[in-house]
Amino acid sequence: MDLITSETLFTRAGHRIPGGVNSPVRAFKGMGRAPMFVSRARGPYLFDVEGKRYIDYVGSWGPMITGHADPDVLGAVRDRLEDGLSFGTPTAVETDMAELICEIMPSIDMVRMVNSGTEATMSAVRLARGYTGRDKVVKFEGNYHGHVDSLLVKAGSGALTHGEPSSPGVPASLAEHTVTLSYNDIEGVRECFREIGDQVACVIVEPVAGNMNCIPPVPGFLKCLREVCDESGAVLIFDEVMTGFRVALGGAQAHYSITPDLTCLGKIVGGGMPVGAFGGKRHIMEYLSPLGPVYQAGTLSGNPLAMAAGIALLKKIRQPDFHKRLSERVNTLCDGLEQRARAAGVSLLTHRVGGMFGIFFTDQTEVNDFAAATGCDVERFRRFFTAMLDRGVYMAPSPFEAGFMSSVHEDEDINATLDAAEAVFATLT
Numbered sequence: 001m002d003l004i005t006s007e008t009l010f011t012r013a014g015h016r017i018p019g020g021v022n023s024p025v026r027a028f029k030g031m032g033r034a035p036m037f038v039s040r041a042r043g044p045y046l047f048d049v050e051g052k053r054y055i056d057y058v059g060s061w062g063p064m065i066t067g068h069a070d071p072d073v074l075g076a077v078r079d080r081l082e083d084g085l086s087f088g089t090p091t092a093v094e095t096d097m098a099e100l101i102c103e104i105m106p107s108i109d110m111v112r113m114v115n116s117g118t119e120a121t122m123s124a125v126r127l128a129r130g131y132t133g134r135d136k137v138v139k140f141e142g143n144y145h146g147h148v149d150s151l152l153v154k155a156g157s158g159a160l161t162h163g164e165p166s167s168p169g170v171p172a173s174l175a176e177h178t179v180t181l182s183y184n185d186i187e188g189v190r191e192c193f194r195e196i197g198d199q200v201a202c203v204i205v206e207p208v209a210g211n212m213n214c215i216p217p218v219p220g221f222l223k224c225l226r227e228v229c230d231e232s233g234a235v236l237i238f239d240e241v242m243t244g245f246r247v248a249l250g251g252a253q254a255h256y257s258i259t260p261d262l263t264c265l266g267k268i269v270g271g272g273m274p275v276g277a278f279g280g281k282r283h284i285m286e287y288l289s290p291l292g293p294v295y296q297a298g299t300l301s302g303n304p305l306a307m308a309a310g311i312a313l314l315k316k317i318r319q320p321d322f323h324k325r326l327s328e329r330v331n332t333l334c335d336g337l338e339q340r341a342r343a344a345g346v347s348l349l350t351h352r353v354g355g356m357f358g359i360f361f362t363d364q365t366e367v368n369d370f371a372a373a374t375g376c377d378v379e380r381f382r383r384f385f386t387a388m389l390d391r392g393v394y395m396a397p398s399p400f401e402a403g404f405m406s407s408v409h410e411d412e413d414i415n416a417t418l419d420a421a422e423a424v425f426a427t428l429t
């Protein structure tokens with residue numbers, strides 16, 4: 001009988017699934033090896049089809065903040081399962097979820113549930129355009145908002161640079177409405193708004209950038225966005241798909257005390273089920289169909305099982321000190337990595353915000369934007385990633401992704417990670 005391995009499964013998948021994966025980053029392209037195929041997960045661990053265990057710092061790209069197969073989340077899903085999977089009618093559990101989100105994030109007066117982070121950002125941008133009657137969208141280089149056509153735009157840095165499609169298939173006539181600015185460039189933002197502020201429908205931003213490694217906002221950056229939006233009448237959208245409920249219970253908006261007009265959510269809000277949401281000020285949300293003229297819909301939106309999973313997780317992470325303990329774990333990991341790298345003569349910088357972190361192989365003392373993030377040593381990261389994976393530690397398979405801690409990564413897991421890193425650093429010089 002043929003042995004089932006990750007390699008053989010990846011080869012088989014490649015015949016029928018483009019690249020063998022249903023989301024590109026899972027292919028480990030650029031990491032020089034095939035991905036592991038996971039068969040199950042529990043707590044801070046993944047187990048591959050060959051039975052190997054990994055300490056997991058990806059957490060399904062963010063949702064698994066209390067670890068995999070959380071018994072409370074699984075129990076909530078099990079409790080609802082026998083009542084049916086989907087009704088296509090309103091259910092009480094959707095209002096339970098909406099009330100909970102509005103309680104946790106006071107900037108949100110009303111919220112609509114969708115099925116992914118991409119749907120949340122796509123719908124929020126449409127709503128902002130419909131509400132303002134304007135077309136232009138301002139986004140930031142290196143920020144990712146899902147695979148929405150008008151947000152899949154890369155542009156040269158600097159104010160007023162009009163977009164070029166970064167993916168074939170995005171019409172240039174659509175991309176030209178997207179203006180891409182440099183992240184953390186306060187003067188660039190002000191200059192852009194001096195020139196075209198009256199045409200801008202919205203500014204969409206990752207309030208902590210988590211898709212070019214992990215880059216926090218410099219002091220004054222988010223405040224500047226709030227100010228230019230207030231002055232110009234543009235809608236300020238915080239894409240908190242990653243940061244929501246992770247950098248603080250109330251998200252980056254609570255952590256930095258800046259109030260957006262609209263917020264996009266995903267990942268944790270679904271407890272591991274396919275869920276997104278967008279919400280915000282009542283007078284804007286009332287523009288949505290069926291109250292208002294901006295159309296938005298979803299056959300499976302507000303799915304009862306998904307709502308049950310998300311509610312169970314949100315209730316669990318509302319415990320006092322949950323996020324304080326989570327960030328203490330992140331600090332233990334990042335301090336330990338920096339110390340061991342220094343001892344081995346490897347230049348390494350870490351960033352941490354609440355339950356997320358970034359590791360940069362660089363001599364730079366600051367990494368605040370896309371240019372600095374892409375200037376880090378990608379080859380050294382690749383060697384680090386593969387050697388850590390061999391030792392049973394799964395970091396994000398790209399130098400441009402953030403890391404995620406869970407509340408069930410215990411000291412022994414973090415110490416084992418640091419021991420592995422020490423051994424790997426010794427091979428990197």
Ligand code: PLP
Nearest residue numbers: 116117118144145146241242266
């Ligand atoms: N926005 C941000 C900040 C994200 O990190 C992601 C996904 O990683 C998305 C939007 C898109 O979410 P989804 O993959 O659920 O469509």
